Amino acid sequence: MKILVINGPNINMLGIREPGIYGNQNYQVLLTLIQEWGNELDCEVECFQSNHEGAIVDEIQQAYGQFDGIVINPAAYTHTSIAILDALKSVGLPAVEVHISDVTKREQFRQISFAGMACEHHIIGQGLDGYKLAMQYLCEKI
Ligand code: DQA
Numbered sequence: 462m463k464i465l466v467i468n469g470p471n472i473n474m475l476g477i478r479e480p481g482i483y484g485n486q487n488y489q490v491l492l493t494l495i496q497e498w499g500n501e502l503d504c505e506v507e508c509f510q511s512n513h514e515g516a517i518v519d520e521i522q523q524a525y526g527q528f529d530g531i532v533i534n535p536a537a538y539t540h541t542s543i544a545i546l547d548a549l550k551s552v553g554l555p556a557v558e559v560h561i562s563d564v565t566k567r568e569q570f571r572q573i574s575f576a577g578m579a580c581e582h583h584i585i586g587q588g589l590d591g592y593k594l595a596m597q598y599l600c601e602k603i
Contacts (some may be wrong), residue, residue: 462503462504462505462529462597462600462603463465463504463505463506463507463527463528463529464499464504464505464506464507464529464531464532464592464596464599464600465506465507465508465509465520465524465527465528465530465531465532465554466495466506466507466508466509466530466531466532466533466578466592466596466602467508467509467510467517467520467531467532467533467534467535468488468491468508468509468510468511468533468536469504469510469511469512469517469520469533469534469535469536469538470511470512470513470529470536470537470538471512471536471537472488472491472510472534472536473488473510473512474488475487475488475491476488476490482561483561484561484588484589486549486589488510489545490589491592492508494589494592494593495508495592495596496530497519498592498593498596502596502597502600503600504599504600506595506596507528514538514542514544514545515544517535517538517542517545517548518545518548519546521533521545521548521549521552522527522548522551522552523549524552524554525552525554525582528554529555529597529599529603530554530555530556530557530603531549531552531554531555531556531557531578532556532557532559532592532595532596532599533545533549533556533557533559533576534559534560534561534592535556535558535576536541537557537579538572538576539560539564539571539574539575539576540570540571540575541557541575542575542576543573543575545576546575546576546578546579549576549577549579549580553579555599555602555603556579556580556581556582557580557581557582557583557595557598557599558574558577558580558582558583558584558585558595559584559585559591559592559595560583560584560585560586560588560591561586561588561589561591562586563585563586564585564586565585565586566586580587582595582598585593587592
C-alpha cells in the first residue's frame with residue numbers, strides 16, 4: 462500500500478501564513494506527522510509539494526502504476542485548475558481531497574472545487590488531522 466500526498470501552493474508556508482486560519486504548525490511538522498501516520502497505518506507514504514500547477518500535473522501522472530492512492534490538497538489550484546482535475550481523472554487512482562481550513566465557510570471563490578470532482582472523498586476543515594483521516598480512508602478502502 463503506497464500513498465502519495467500532494468500539497469499545492471503556499472502549503473510550504475504553513476506556520477507563517479495566516480496562522481489564525483491554518484494554525485501554527487509548519488510544513489516540516491506536517492511531513493513528520495504524515496510519516497508517523499503512515500507507520501501507524503502500515504502504509505508507505507511519499508509527500509510532494511509544489512507552487513506550480515504543471516509540476517503537480519506531472520507528479521499526478523507519474524503516480525500512475527507507482528501508487529495505490531492519492532491524498533491531495535491542491536490549495537488555491539483547487540478553485541481554478543481543470544488541468545489538475547483532468548490529471549486525477551487520467552490516472553484514475555482513488556483520491557481524497559483535503560483542506561486544512563473549512564473552505565465551505567470562507568469566500569465565495571473558494572466554494573468551487575474542480576480537483577474535488579475527481580476525488581471520491583473530501584475532508585474539509587479538520588486542520589492537519591485531515592491528512593490522517595484521508596490516509597485512513599484510503600488504507601481502509603484499498
Ligand atoms: C486550502 C484552502 C484553499 O482555499 C487555499 O487557497 C489554500 C489552502 C486549505 O487547506 O484550507 O491554500 O486548500
